[in-house]
Amino acid sequence: MKSKQLPIAAGFLAGVLLLASGVQASEQHWNSTQNPVGISCATCHFDGYDLLVRGEYPHHNPLAGRHMTLLDSIRHCRQVSLKIDTPDNTVDYALFQFITTLKEYYDLSRSLANEP
Ligand code: HEC
Numbered sequence: 001m002k003s004k005q006l007p008i009a010a011g012f013l014a015g016v017l018l019l020a021s022g023v024q025a026s027e028q029h030w031n032s033t034q035n036p037v038g039i040s041c042a043t044c045h046f047d048g049y050d051l052l053v054r055g056e057y058p059h060h061n062p063l064a065g066r067h068m069t070l071l072d073s074i075r076h077c078r079q080v081s082l083k084i085d086t087p088d089n090t091v092d093y094a095l096f097q098f099i100t101t102l103k104e105y106y107d108l109s110r111s112l113a114n115e116p
Contacts, residue, residue, distance in 0.1 A: 011112050026098035029091050035082040041095070044081065051099055052106045071096055 030041045030048065045051055061068040064076050074095045078084045 008112050011108055026094040026101075029094045030098050035078075035084050037081070037083050039082070041077070041082075048099060048102050049106070052103050070099060074099070 033040050033043075041048075057070040057073070058067045060066070061073050061076065063080065064073075068076065071092060074092055075087055078087070078092070078095075
């Protein structure tokens, strides 16, 4: 293995481990249809990558019409899109972890590919 390939391989491995640890537990919430509408986050956001390409939070949330943090946006979507009236901190933070881990992996992959 060439010397340049080592950090890339290590970064990739770190990404995979990062993804496997946090995401597995939270993924069930992402795919859960246990709500009054009977659809999941994945129904509208697929694998979640649509949420990663818009830069850092807080930023303008077009659904709410105002600036929001990531956690606010998750809560807003659970309430408005899934019609869940009672906020659940455990689920909110699990989804926060899911999206944050996905973003870390996404940023890492881009930096390893030397994309801007
Ligand atoms: C009925 C479709 C629908 C469902 C189901 C849904 N969302 Fe959304 N979500 C949207 C729309 C529409 C927006 C606003 C437009 C956009 O940013 O894509 C949005 C915005 C968001 C944002 C903010 C994106 C940004 O860049 O500001 C986050 C985070 C988010 N949703 C997370 C979730 C999570 C987590 C779930 C599951 C608990 C979920 N959404 C379920 C449709 C949905």
